[in-house]
Amino acid sequence: MALPQKVVLLCCGSFNPITNMHLRMFELARDALDATGRYKVVGGIISPVNDAYTKPSLVSAKHRSTMIRLALQTSDWIKLDTWESEQESWLETLKVLKHHRESIESAFNANPPPDTPTKKRKLNSNMSPGMPRIKLLCGADLLSSFAEPGLWKDQDIEEIVGKYGIVCITRANAVNPENFIYDSDVLTLHRENIHIVTEWIHNEISSTKIRRALSRSKSIKYLVQDPVIEYIKENRLYSKSTLDK
Numbered sequence: 001m002a003l004p005q006k007v008v009l010l011c012c013g014s015f016n017p018i019t020n021m022h023l024r025m026f027e028l029a030r031d032a033l034d035a036t037g038r039y040k041v042v043g044g045i046i047s048p049v050n051d052a053y054t055k056p057s058l059v060s061a062k063h064r065s066t067m068i069r070l071a072l073q074t075s076d077w078i079k080l081d082t083w084e085s086e087q088e089s090w091l092e093t094l095k096v097l098k099h100h101r102e103s104i105e106s107a108f109n110a111n112p113p114p115d116t117p118t119k120k121r122k123l124n125s126n127m128s129p130g131m132p133r134i135k136l137l138c139g140a141d142l143l144s145s146f147a148e149p150g151l152w153k154d155q156d157i158e159e160i161v162g163k164y165g166i167v168c169i170t171r172a173n174a175v176n177p178e179n180f181i182y183d184s185d186v187l188t189l190h191r192e193n194i195h196i197v198t199e200w201i202h203n204e205i206s207s208t209k210i211r212r213a214l215s216r217s218k219s220i221k222y223l224v225q226d227p228v229i230e231y232i233k234e235n236r237l238y239s240k241s242t243l244d245k
């Protein structure tokens with residue numbers, strides 16, 4: 001039987017702030033992919049969006065990254081990567097995927113596992129059987145944003161789904177990903193590259209609701225990691241007065 005394909009999951013987003021659901025997405029995705037026997041998830045990357053994304057109430061990437069780092073203290077396989085947020089401007093998600101693919105390939109080629117045949121090492125790195133592949137991890141709302149006019153380039157969607165693949169977690173109040181894929185020719189064409197993972201423990205955790213609770217001085221305990229809550233308090237993030245500014 002063929003060895004499972006190694007996979008690194010990349011989740012791009014605002015993380016404003018990071019919630020327990022962001023962390024749970026990685027666990028759900030790893031369980032589901034590993035269970036297929038075709039994949040083995042070997043890593044996870046969280047890439048906070050650049051400040052130039054200019055979403056209302058987006059706190060600085062410095063704060064968002066620090067909160068991610070604090071939240072990841074309990075994970076031994078998900079890592080923060082600040083490359084995207086350190087760029088001069090906002091970057092399309094396809095470019096972020098490409099950057100991480102290239103980093104994984106150069107790390108692999110610099111230090112290939114001892115059992116990789118020398119010939120394979122010299123070939124196009126994608127050909128190496130042990131080379132981890134990167135997939136985009138997202139919620140169903142991000143998948144459905146593909147249909148928002150002008151938001152994503154058609155060729156970016158085609159390359160993301162055709163060349164990389166998507167792991168999509170179902171989300172309360174978001175579209176049913178199966179229906180959404182059916183409505184799209186390009187997503188249907190690459191259906192085998194889209195892994196839908198059902199979150200059976202329905203919840204409505206979102207960063208928007210966390211910010212709203214904070215602005216009303218309501219507790220967010222058990223929805224966000226404790227060190228993140230401490231950091232938010234210390235830096236007075238998302239209070240009514242700071243959000244109004």
Ligand SMILES: Nc1ncnc2c1ncn2[C@@H]1O[C@H](COP(=O)(O)OP(=O)(O)OP(=O)(O)O)[C@@H](O)[C@H]1O
Pocket residue numbers: 011012013014015016021022025137138139140141142169170171172203204205206207208209
């Ligand atoms: N509860 C959730 N269920 C499934 N996916 C989620 C959930 N929360 C966030 N995600 C996914 O995590 C990724 C990053 O999300 P993001 O940081 O934009 O969080 P968000 O909660 O959607 O933010 P906001 O409420 O500020 O728009 C996206 O792909 C999003 O779909």
Ligand SMILES: NC(=O)c1ccc[n+]([C@@H]2O[C@H](COP(=O)(O)O)[C@@H](O)[C@H]2O)c1
Pocket residue numbers: 012013014048049053055091092093094142151152153156
């Ligand atoms: N064209 C694109 O590549 C494109 C468009 C919209 C959002 N995104 C990304 O999606 C992620 C989530 O964005 P939201 O927080 O707006 O849901 C961000 O990382 C953002 O950069 C990418």
